[in-house]
Amino acid sequence: MKVPPPIAMLAELTHRCPLSCPYCSNPLDLARKEQELPTHVWADAFRQAADLGVLQLHLSGGEPAARRDLTELVAAARAAGLYTNLITSAIGLTERRLQDLDEAGLDHVQLSLQGTDAEMADYIGGYKGGFKRKMQAAEWIGELGIPLTLNTVLHRKNLHQLPQAIEMAMDMGARRIEVAIVQFHGWALKNRDSLMPTKEQADTASKIVAEARKRLEGRLVLDYVPADYHSNAPKRCMGGWGMVGLNIAPDGHVLPCHAAQTIPQLTFERIGETPLKDIWYHSAAFNAYRGDAWMQEPCRSCEFKGRDFGGCRCQAMALAGDAAATDPVCSKSPLHHKVKALVDNQDVVEDLTFRAAAAP
Amino acid sequence: MTLPAASIPVIPRGVRLHHDKVRNQWVLLAPERTISLDPIGHAILLEIDGTRTFETIARTLADKYDAPLDQITSDVGEYLHGLMIRRIMDVAT
Numbered sequence: 001m002k003v004p005p006p007i008a009m010l011a012e013l014t015h016r017c018p019l020s021c022p023y024c025s026n027p028l029d030l031a032r033k034e035q036e037l038p039t040h041v042w043a044d045a046f047r048q049a050a051d052l053g054v055l056q057l058h059l060s061g062g063e064p065a066a067r068r069d070l071t072e073l074v075a076a077a078r079a080a081g082l083y084t085n086l087i088t089s090a091i092g093l094t095e096r097r098l099q100d101l102d103e104a105g106l107d108h109v110q111l112s113l114q115g116t117d118a119e120m121a122d123y124i125g126g127y128k129g130g131f132k133r134k135m136q137a138a139e140w141i142g143e144l145g146i147p148l149t150l151n152t153v154l155h156r157k158n159l160h161q162l163p164q165a166i167e168m169a170m171d172m173g174a175r176r177i178e179v180a181i182v183q184f185h186g187w188a189l190k191n192r193d194s195l196m197p198t199k200e201q202a203d204t205a206s207k208i209v210a211e212a213r214k215r216l217e218g219r220l221v222l223d224y225v226p227a228d229y230h231s232n233a234p235k236r237c238m239g240g241w242g243m244v245g246l247n248i249a250p251d252g253h254v255l256p257c258h259a260a261q262t263i264p265q266l267t268f269e270r271i272g273e274t275p276l277k278d279i280w281y282h283s284a285a286f287n288a289y290r291g292d293a294w295m296q297e298p299c300r301s302c303e304f305k306g307r308d309f310g311g312c313r314c315q316a317m318a319l320a321g322d323a324a325a326t327d328p329v330c331s332k333s334p335l336h337h338k339v340k341a342l343v344d345n346q347d348v349v350e351d352l353t354f355r356a357a358a359a360p
Numbered sequence: 361m362t363l364p365a366a367s368i369p370v371i372p373r374g375v376r377l378h379h380d381k382v383r384n385q386w387v388l389l390a391p392e393r394t395i396s397l398d399p400i401g402h403a404i405l406l407e408i409d410g411t412r413t414f415e416t417i418a419r420t421l422a423d424k425y426d427a428p429l430d431q432i433t434s435d436v437g438e439y440l441h442g443l444m445i446r447r448i449m450d451v452a453t
C-alpha cells in the first residue's frame with residue numbers, strides 16, 4: 001500500500017506537570033526528567049518532521065511550560081517551517097514568558113480547562129490556585145493577541161458545566177473550543193467508573209453542542225469528541241494508524257499514537273537513533289496496523305473497514321486483550337455487551353485516583 | 361451566500377499561507393486544520409491583503425481570468441464565507 005507522508009506531530013516535551021488530572025492520557029509509567037530529550041534533539045526532530053511532510057506541530061506534555069527551553073523549542077519549530085501550537089494548562093506561563101513565546105513565533109495556544117470555576121477546576125486539576133493562574137494567563141494571551149482555543153475534557157463530575165465552558169470561550173475571545181468527552185486511556189482508564197458520563201449526560205452534551213454550533217456560527221467553532229463507550233460505532237482512530245500523524249514521547253520513542261505503548265508486542269524506535277523518515281515508512285510498529293491485512297473478523301469482511309479502520313487499536317488491547325481485535329465499542333464486536341454494561345453501571349461513585357507527579 | 365461588496369476580508373493571525381514542498385501544493389495552515397488549496401483557492405487568497413474590498417477582489421479576479429463578474433462574485437463569496445464560518449477568515453469593518 002502507498003503510505004502518505006504525515007501531516008501532524010505531537011511532541012510530548014515532558015511528562016512533568018503541576019496538575020494531576022485523573023483523566024490524563026499520559027502513560028501510568030511517567031518519564032522522568034533525566035530521560036527527557038535535550039533541546040538540540042528536539043530541534044533536529046522538528047527539522048526531520050518538516051522534511052518528511054509534517055505541517056502542524058503540537059507541543060504538549062505533561063505541561064510543556066515545565067521545560068525551561070520552551071521558547072527555544074518554539075523558535076526551532078518555526079524555523080523548521082512548522083505551524084506551532086502549544087497545548088498547555090498555562091500554569092508556569094508568566095506574562096514575560098508569553099511575550100517571549102509570542103516573539104519566537106508561536107502560532108496558537110490551546111488552553112485546557114478542568115472546570116469553569118475555581119472549586120471544580122482546582123479539584124479536578126488537583127492544584128489549589130490553578131484556576132486563578134489560568135484565568136490570568138488567558139488574559140495575557142488575549143492581550144498579546146495569540147489565537148486561542150479552549151479545550152475542555154468533560155466527564156461525569158463536570159459535564160454540567162458545558163454551557164458555562166462555551167460562554168467562557170466566548171468571553172476569552174477564543175475562536176474555537178474543543179469539547180471532548182473523556183476517552184479511556186492512560187490515567188482515565190484507571191478512573192473509568194467514576195468518570196463515565198451517564199447516558200443522559202452524553203445525550204445532553206450532544207444537544208448543547210449542536211445548539212451552540214448553530215447559535216455561534218461564524219463566531220466560535222466547536223469541535224466535539226462524543227462519549228466513546230456510549231456509541232455503537234467506533235471512532236476513526238487517529239485517521240488511520242500511521243496514516244496522518246505521529247507522537248514523540250519525552251524520552252524520544254516515536255509512537256503511532258499516544259497510547260501505543262500499551263500494546264506489549266510492539267517495539268518503538270527512538271528519535272536521534274533512527275531517522276524519522278525510516279521510522280515512519282519502514283518501522284514494524286508503524287506498519288503493524290496499516291491497511292487491512294491485519295484485521296480479524298468481523299472487521300475483515302465489513303463494509304465499514306475503510307471508514308473506521310476497525311476502531312482504536314489501544315482500546316481493542318485494553319478491552320479485548322488483543323490489539324488486532326474489533327474495537328469493542330462496535331456493536332458487531334462479540335464483547336460489545338461488556339462496554340454497554342460499563343455505561344449502564346452508573347451506581348459506582350468512587351473516589352478519583354489523581355495522576356502521579358512525574359519525578360522531577 | 362455572498363459578502364457585502366464593501367467588506368474587507370482579512371486573513372487573521374494564526375492562519376498562514378504556506379507552500380508545502382513535500383506535496384508540492386499551497387496550503388492554508390490554521391488551528392487544527394490544514395486546508396489544501398487548488399490553484400483557484402490559492403489565487404483568491406493571494407488577492408487578500410487586508411485592505412482591499414470584496415468587490416475589488418472579485419473584479420481583479422474576473423479581469424485576470426477573463427470570467428463574468430457575477431459568476432466570480434458568487435464563487436469567491438461562497439469560498440470566503442466557507443472559511444469565515446470556520447473562523448479561518450475574518451472581515452474588517
Ligand code: SF4
Nearest residue numbers: 017019020021024062
Ligand atoms: S491532562 Fe492534566 S495532568 Fe495530564 S498533562 Fe494535561 S494538564 Fe497535565
Ligand code: SF4
Nearest residue numbers: 299302304305310330
Ligand atoms: S466490524 Fe470493524 S470495520 Fe465494521 S464497523 Fe465494526 S469496527 Fe468498523
